Amino acid sequence: MDTELTHNLAKLLSGGGWMFHILAFIFAFLGSIAGGYFGAYGNKRGELRAIQDDFEKVKSQLQETTRLTTAIQTEITKGVWVEQQRWELRRDLYTALLKNLSEAKYTLSQVIKAETREFKGSDEERDNFTNDMLERNRIASQEIENLIHHTGVLFLSSEALETINTFLNAEKLRIKQLEDSGADYAEISAEATSWSLHLDNEIRAAYIAYDEIVNVAKADLQING
Known part of the structure; x- marks a missing residue:
């Protein structure tokens, strides 16, 4: 933001008139939107990370189950042979x-x-x-x-x-x-x-x-x- 724009904005805000209230409302609105967005984004990232962690756990358990199943099948096949x-x-x-x-x-x-x-x-x-x-x-x-x-x-x-x-x-x-x-x-x-x-x-x-x-x-x- 350049110097002139900053000066005019400060002047409007210091005037305390109806323009001040409009701008305050706009900034508050934008702030709430931004806060909601970034808050939701943060929550979503947390959920995704939790899902990723759960997926890794399930993947690890599946690999271990597969390993055990293969070992059991090998022993059974060997015994049958x-x-x-x-x-x-x-x-x-x-x-x-x-x-x-x-x-x-x-x-x-x-x-x-x-x-x-x-x-x-x-x-x-x-x-x-x-x-x-x-x-x-x-x-x-x-x-x-x-x-x-x-x-x-x-x-x-x-x-x-x-x-x-x-x-x-x-x-x-x-x-x-x-x-x-x-x-x-x-x-x-x-x-x-x-x-x-x-x-x-x-x-x-x-x-x-x-x-x-x-x-x-x-x-x-x-x-x-």
């Missing part, structure tokens, strides 16, 4: 055991048929067939024993292990039964009924072991039917 691997390992064990027990049942049944003269062919052909079946049974039994020693001991119940061992030890059971009857080892080897008794014991043990593994597998793998 581990359990799935265990399930597949048990499934493969049961499948392999049943496959080899089925082989044992089949080969022993074929040997029994050949020994009871149901085989159609010469004695030499029958002997070759019997030896082939017994070799297949030996391989299946060895595979079962390997499965038990490597994996079965980790997952199978004591009852299931005992049942399978009964099959694997069928020859020992045959000898024990003959020993209990009072025969000595030489008599066992020469006993006419010892071979057929061995076959009967072993195939019976194979069927029992097979049924036991089926029941254990269904319960463990939660297979219905």
Whole structure:
């Protein structure tokens, strides 16, 4: 404001007339507007700052929640993966055991048929067939024993292990039964009924072991039917 304008304004104000009241009213009005504006502006800035602070808090909480959720999901996924691997390992064990027990049942049944003269062919052909079946049974039994020693001991119940061992030890059971009857080892080897008794014991043990593994597998793998 220049000197002349200031002088005239002061003169008007000092005159105390109606012009003074108008100017006073104008200045008061402008002052109230300015005060209201700046007051509202200040309040609005305070509200915005409060909102910003709340937003930052919510953002921080959301980030922490996301982090925890991700960590939980990772642990759950890891646990599911581990359990799935265990399930597949048990499934493969049961499948392999049943496959080899089925082989044992089949080969022993074929040997029994050949020994009871149901085989159609010469004695030499029958002997070759019997030896082939017994070799297949030996391989299946060895595979079962390997499965038990490597994996079965980790997952199978004591009852299931005992049942399978009964099959694997069928020859020992045959000898024990003959020993209990009072025969000595030489008599066992020469006993006419010892071979057929061995076959009967072993195939019976194979069927029992097979049924036991089926029941254990269904319960463990939660297979219905």
